[in-house]
Amino acid sequence: MSIGLSLGTTLAEAKMHGRKLLVPYITGGLGTDWLDVLEAVIAAGADAVEVGIPFSDPIMDGPIIQEASQRALDSGATPASILGGLAERSFGAPLAVMTYYNIVHHAGVERFAGWLDTAGVSGVILPDLPVEEMGEWKSCAAARNIETVLLVAPTTPDDRAQKLVDESQGFVYAVGVMGVTGERNALASSARTISRRLTSMTDKPVLIGIGISTPEQAKEASQDADGVVVGSALVRRLLEGGGPDGAFDFISAIRRAVDAL
C-alpha cells in the first residue's frame, strides 16, 4: 500500500526537479520475497514500480517475463494474493499494476478497480486494451482515482499518438522498440525517435520501456525521454536468484547511470 502517492503527481514533480525517472518492473508473486524485492528497488531509487499480475497468455512478453509469470502462477499467485500482498506493506513510491485485460474483464472492471484501490495501487497498465476499448474501464478507474497509463508505439501515427498522449495518465509509456519485452544488445534507434516525437507533444513524463537492458542503455534512452521502465533485465536477475540484493544493486546502477546525465 502506498497511500496518497499519485503516480502522475509523483513523477511530474520529480521531472520538474530535473530528475530522470526510473520505473522498474517486477512480476508479482515471483518467489516468496517479491515484496522485499519491491522494497529494494524503491530503496535503490525507483520513482515508481510496475507490478505485474501474471496472465496465462502474455502476448506482449518475451521469454523472461513469460517464465516469471509461469513460475508465479505455478506457485499459486492470483490477483487476490498479489494485491493482498501489496496491501500489507507501505511503500515509499507509487505502484502501478501491469496485467492483461482478461484478468480485469473476468473480475469485472468495477470490482477490479476497487481491488486496486484497496491495495493502494495508484496506476494500471493494460497493454492489450487499446484506447478504443477502454471506455468502461476508464470510468471505473477514475471513480477510484486509478490512473491508466497508455502505451504509444513506434507504429502509432501522429494524430493517434497525440490522442494517446492526451489521454494517458501518470506517465506516457513509449514503446522503445517494435517487439515484446526482453533484453536487447543495444538501444534501438526507434527509442530515441519516439522519445523525441512524444516529448514534443506533451509535458507529461514520457518513459521509454521495452528493451532497456543496461545502465548504459538507460542513460542513452534518458537523453531524449524523461526516464525509463526496466523490466526483463531486472526479472532475469530475479529468475537467476539475485533476490532483493541483486535487484537493489542493478537498480542502483541504473539510477547512477541516469543521474549522471
Added chain:
Amino acid sequence: MSIGLSLGTTLAEAKMHGRKLLVPYITGGLGTDWLDVLEAVIAAGADAVEVGIPFSDPIMDGPIIQEASQRALDSGATPASILGGLAERSFGAPLAVMTYYNIVHHAGVERFAGWLDTAGVSGVILPDLPVEEMGEWKSCAAARNIETVLLVAPTTPDDRAQKLVDESQGFVYAVGVMGVTGERNALASSARTISRRLTSMTDKPVLIGIGISTPEQAKEASQDADGVVVGSALVRRLLEGGGPDGAFDFISAIRRAVDAL
C-alpha cells in the same frame, strides 16, 4: 536324355495296360543332386517326369515351388544348365519340361524347341501360354516332335475344354483345384468332377494335378482319372533335405497307393 521315349505313346500304352499313371514334378537345378532325384523317382515307378525350369515370377505356383525355384535360381540354374544336365544322362522314362512362357519367348520359340530336342525332352507344359497364343510355339515344337501338354481348369467351359483336350499332346493336364500349386489337406471335389468331365471327352490319358499331396489323395484322384501329377508334396520333401532316398520313398508310396486301385 531319354531317346525315343514319346510322352504320349508311353503314357497311352501304360494306360492301355490298366496302369494308373504317375508323373512327379521336380524343380530343375534344385540341389546338386537333382538329377539323382530324377532317377530315383523313375526308379520308384514314375511313368514320366515333369522337370521345372525355374522362372523369377511363377504365378501358378504356391510357396513351396516358389521357394524351390528361388533356391535353384540363386544357385545359378539356367535353362541351359538344366537342359544340359538332362542331356548328360539317360533316363528310363519320358521327360516333360514345365516352365513359364517368358523363358521360351526370350530364347526364341524355335531355338528353345531345338534345345529341348537336343536334351531329349519329349514334352512341354507352359501354364501361362493359353491355346490362343500358342500357334507359333506349336509349329516349332511339332517340327522337333515335342509334345505340348495343355491344362484344363474347373472353370473352363465345355466347348473350350473339348478343344483343349483335342489339342493337348502327351496327356491332358486336368487342374484339380482352383488355385496355385501347393499341398492341400484333402482332395478337392473339383478334382473328381473335372476328371469325369474330361475322361468322357477323350481317350487320351487325363492326369489330375495341383494339390495332390498324399498317397491317399493320389489314390482317390485316380479313381476317375488316368493318373496324377505330384509336385509340391515331393518338392517340400526335397527342400527339407529328403534327397533321392526321400523322393524314392515318397513316390514309391504313391505308386503303391495308385496301383492298389
Added chain:
Amino acid sequence: MSFMGPPSEAGRFGDFGGVYVPESLFAACSELEAGFSDAWADASFRSTYYQILSNYAGRPTPLTYAGRLSEKLGVELYLKREDLTHTGSHKINNVVGQALLAKRMGKGRIIAETGAGQHGVATATAAAVFGLDATIYMGEVDIQRQELNVFRMRLLGAKVVAVSSGSKTLKDAINEAMREWVASVETTHYCIGSVMGPHPYPYMVREFQRIIGEEAYSQSLDQLGGAPDFVVACVGGGSNAAGTFAGFADTCAAVLVGVEPAGGAAVGRGSPGVVHGMRSMLLQDEFGQVEEAHSVSAGLDYPGVGPEHSYLNSTGRAEYYSVDDDAVLDAVMLLSQTEGIIPALEPAHAVAWVASEAGKRIPLGSKVVLTMSGRGDKDASVAAELLVGRLR
C-alpha cells in the same frame, strides 16, 4: 433481419469481437481493415481470388450424398467436400484470400499459427505460389501429432518454429505468432487461420470462407431440391463453420449446428473473456487465466472460439454441442468404412454428432448438410495408435 451481416464499426458481433491488441499492432489492424474493405469491394480482386480457388485449389468442391451412411442413420446426409481442396482442408480458401491481400498491401512476408498443421500447410503453399517468405508457429505437442504436415510445410519452403510454452498447442502458437507480429508488423502479414483474433480477422476470414456455404447452399437447391433441415460443422476457431453458416443463416431456416470437442467447448462450457485480440467465449479459471483445452484433434484443441459464434449462440441462430474423443474415433471408422472417406479428426466431430443425434435431435428423414472440412491423412499416426486392434 440479418443474422450474419458485417460486424459493427468497432468490429463487434453483438457483445463479441473488438480489437484487443497491443498498441504496436493497432495501426496494422486498422490498415488491414482498410485494405480488406477496399479489396473485397474490388471486383478484380474478387475475380483473381475466385480464379485461384477454381484453377488452382479445386473449387467448387462437390456436395456428396453419403448413401450408405444415410441409410444406416435414417437421415439424408450430404457432405460438403472441403477435403478435396488443394492441401486437404478448407483452410486454403482463407489463405488464398489473405495471401492475395498481403501481396496487394506490399508485404513480402507472412507468418501464421497452426494447430492441426492444415492452416500452416495452406499458408506455406500460398507463400510458395506468391513468392512470399513464410514462418509458421506450431506447438510442440502438435508438431508431434501432425508430423506429416510439419514435413509438408518445410518442403514447401516455410520455416516451422516449435512453441514450447504453455499447453504447447494452438493457443500458445497464436501467442507466439502475435509476439513475432509485434516485432515485424511493418513488413509482415499475420495470416490468422480462423475466424478469431482482433477485428478485421473474424469478419475477413468468414468472408474468405463463405464460399463453402454459398456453394453448399446452391448445391442443396440442385441436389436436395431445397434447403436442408440441418447444417452441421465442427468448431475450433470456427472458420469452416462460419463459412458454411454464412451460406444458410440468412437464406433459409435450416438449424445451424456447431460441434465442439468436449475438452475444448468454449461456447458450451466457457464464459466471456478477452484473449488473442477478441472478446469471446473462453475456457478460463476463476481468476481469468485461460484453461488448456484437451482434444484428440489438434485443430480443435483451443480454449476460445471466434466471436461471431459467441454471438450466433447468444442469439440462438446457431446451436452448439460437443462430442468426446471416443465418439470421434468411432466416427472416423464409421465414415471411412461406409463411404470410403477418411475424415480429419476435426470434421469427424460433426460426423459423430450426426451419428449420435440421428433420430433424436435430428428427426428421422431430415436432410443434413455436413461440412467435411478436411481429409484424415494428417491424423494417420495418431489414429493408428488409437485404433490399433480395431482394424483388419
Added chain:
Amino acid sequence: MSFMGPPSEAGRFGDFGGVYVPESLFAACSELEAGFSDAWADASFRSTYYQILSNYAGRPTPLTYAGRLSEKLGVELYLKREDLTHTGSHKINNVVGQALLAKRMGKGRIIAETGAGQHGVATATAAAVFGLDATIYMGEVDIQRQELNVFRMRLLGAKVVAVSSGSKTLKDAINEAMREWVASVETTHYCIGSVMGPHPYPYMVREFQRIIGEEAYSQSLDQLGGAPDFVVACVGGGSNAAGTFAGFADTCAAVLVGVEPAGGAAVGRGSPGVVHGMRSMLLQDEFGQVEEAHSVSAGLDYPGVGPEHSYLNSTGRAEYYSVDDDAVLDAVMLLSQTEGIIPALEPAHAVAWVASEAGKRIPLGSKVVLTMSGRGDKDASVAAELLVGRLR
C-alpha cells in the same frame, strides 16, 4: 489413322498385349472382356461412372498454369491436377469403373495389388462405397515406404497382405494377387491398377483413365487457346500416361512423352517379354528372368510396362525417356517451392524431365501439359529421410 484405338480381337496393340494367363483364369478374362464391352457401350453405366467421378471423386480436376515454374524454365507449363481427386491420385478413376463393373458382374469381393499404395487406397475406398470385401497385396518394401497408405487401406476396412517374395515390391504383389485370383476367380474381381495384365485390362484401364486426357484436351483448347506442344506423364504400368495420351494422340500433333524411372525403364532399356499376362517391354536378364526394378518411387518400381506403351513407342507416336532418383527429389523440391504443389514421387519424374529438357528437347516457349498424377503426402517419410538437411 488412329494411334490409340481399341486393341485387336486377340487383345493386341501391334505385337504387344494378349492374354497370357493360366487356363484357370482364361474364362474370367473372357467374361470380363464381355462384361466391360457391354458396360462401356451402355449409356447408363457410363453416366453412373461419370456421376460418381464428379459428385464423389471431385472431377473435373483443374488444369493449373504453373506460373512461377514456367517463368523459371522458359516454357508454358500446365499441370493436370489428378492430385486433387479423392484419395489423391488418378487411380480412383480406374477403380470407380472397375468396382462398378464388378458389382454389375455380381462379384462381392475385390482384390488388388498396389505399389505406392494409391491403387490400394483407391480400391479400398471403392470397396467401402460399394460394400465389397477387399484384400490388397503389397510388397514388404512398399509397406514400409508407404506406411500412410497402409493405414488408410486398413482404416477403410480392407485387408492388407504383405508380400515377401522376390523384390518385395509391385512386381511380386502382382504375382501374389494373380495367385489369389486363380484360387478365387469365381467370386472375386481382380482390380488391376494399371494398363497392364492380360486383355482386357490394358484396354479397359486406359478407357477408365481416358477422362484425364479428354478433360485436359478440352481444357487446353480453353486455357491455352489450342493443343499443347508437349504432353508429359510418368510411366510405371502406364495408366496415367495412357489415359492422358488418349485425349491427345488422335486429336492433335502434340509430342507425347512418357517418363520412366532410370531404374525401371522397361521401354527404354527393356526387350519384349511375357509376364503378368501380357507381352510387352520388360527388364529381363539373358535367360528371360525378370529383373528387379530400382526406383525411389514405389509406384514406378516395376520392370514391365503396359503393352500399349510398347506399341506407342514402336510406332513413334509417343516417346519415352527416363530420369534418375536424384533428379526426382530435386523436382519434388522445385515444384513444392515454386508452385505450392507437393507432387508424389511418381509424377515428380515428369516434372524432372521437363525441368531438365526445357530449352533442349522442349524448345523455349513451348506449351507443355503435364499430368500431376498424385499428391506427395504418401511419400513424406521417404522424402523426409532423403531430403534431410536440404530444408529450412
